[in-house]
Amino acid sequence: MLELRFHGRGGQGTVLAAKMLADVVLRSGKGECMAIPEFGVERRGAPVLAYARISDGPILLRTRIYEPDVVVVMDTAAAPSERVMDGLKPGGTILVNTEHDSAELAKTWPGFKVIAVPARQIALKHGLGTPAAPVLNTAVIGALCAALDIAGEEDLEAAIRGAVPIKIEENIAAALEAFAFIAERRPHAATRV
């Protein structure tokens, strides 16, 4: 079982990111999946948490995730670095939306695998959201699929096509660009637990 925690802000599509990950896993036929919002009142701009589980067999646990294998940081300002590490398993993976590079960020979180992806930049390049409120969930999911070897480009594209209501081609392009960005830097790829 692979357990993920997403840190984002209300309005960024954090919950939808977790849901799209479940879509991709279902589409890939590689296993079972579950996407869980951190239950609360949604407020635009406020820090938001979501969780996802991926497993080869049935998923029975219906709880929050306290000790994730992977933490996804959609917005560094919404998640102080100590909160990112909270409960993260030793050697766990941190995938961060940032324009800094992985090696530089690794110093912030020693003992973890840090993967940087410029999801904001990619999203804006494809016209998703505005500089103040970029919609970067599809780029993040593209990066995750490559980083965790969850699914290939075909399943990613098909899942996004079925999941996003508007700007479908732009979202697919963003996801595939982020996928390629990570795939080119494979040494960082995490292995499935």
Add this chain to the structure above:
Amino acid sequence: MRKVLMGNHAAAVGVKLARTDVVSAYPITPQTQIIEMLNDLGESGQFTGRFIKVESEHSAMAACLGSATVGARSFTATSSQGLAYMHEMLHWVSGARLPIVMVDVNRAMGAPWILWTDQTDSLSQRDTGWMQFYCSSNQEILDSVLMAYRVAEQVLIPAMVVYDGFTLSHTYEPVDVPDQKLVDEFLPKLENAYALRPDTAEAFSALPSPKEYYRLKARLDHDMTRALGVFEEAGKRFEEIFGRRYRLIEPYRCEDADTILVVSGAPASTAQAAVDDLRKQGCRAGLLKMRAFRPFPAEALRDFVRPGTRLAVVDRNYSQGHHGIFCEEIKSALFPLKSRPEVYGFIAGLGGGDITPELLKEIWKEADEGRADASTANWMEDAR
């Protein structure tokens, strides 16, 4: 076809597949998405049921009362205070023998303001004459809507499909959405012989004599008990058509168990994982999942228990000053036995507190080692 659906959308898809004629509801978190999705499906022409807008939950149930009286398959959904506001209508609907299906997405009762889940809202409606079925996964939600209509329409008693707010309602997972043709086979069009027809002159629910009232209530009670068998038959038919089987109570790894967790709703799924962990540690643990609360499967429970086994009943609900509500009912069901198992009651996860495998394992050990107090409710929480 399998689709990633949140629990609320699984419910809406079930209502659509049931070819429900009339929906009336008033929004309340965490239920609202069911009704929103039915409206969206209506707008795109995929759902042809009529939607009646109302100004309260009380009126929503009153609207369903009217539509069900003329023989329309009727649906509503609510939570928490919204359900409480329907209370007097719930009695009326069961008394009038109308097979309405309602989803209650469990939300704790205020005050104080609370959004998250517990079962005190639905279980407070124990004596309203409604059936209550509890779900542990999004698949069960969709399937339970179909099962509920079939059972309700056969015994002419309304049914509540109940599931955990947020933990199921807002959580996404793959759900097998059955073909409409198969659903039609399982759930034919509602033909209610007692429906109001424009061409006949009949009075409904008019003032009876005490003797008639008494007999009507005895008949309702008889039919509620009969629903136990009807549910089992519906479960068999459901399995023939869809390949999934639902029972009133569902034991898991209980054969040689010393102590058995008794759980309903989403925590019953987590409890399965907790039992697997305990078994790995060499503990003889089992799980009994309670699907039905009304009708209460008392006989099935008496047949299931063995003297010497302990039951650890986990209630995400409570009756203040006494016990968890499932625990009370279980003790009452087992009382006629000459040799009864020990029953320990635990209160956990009120107002949405997480019921984790760690907490469930601790509860199991408290009961297994006899540390818990059998005479009172034992309050346990996961400190995280």
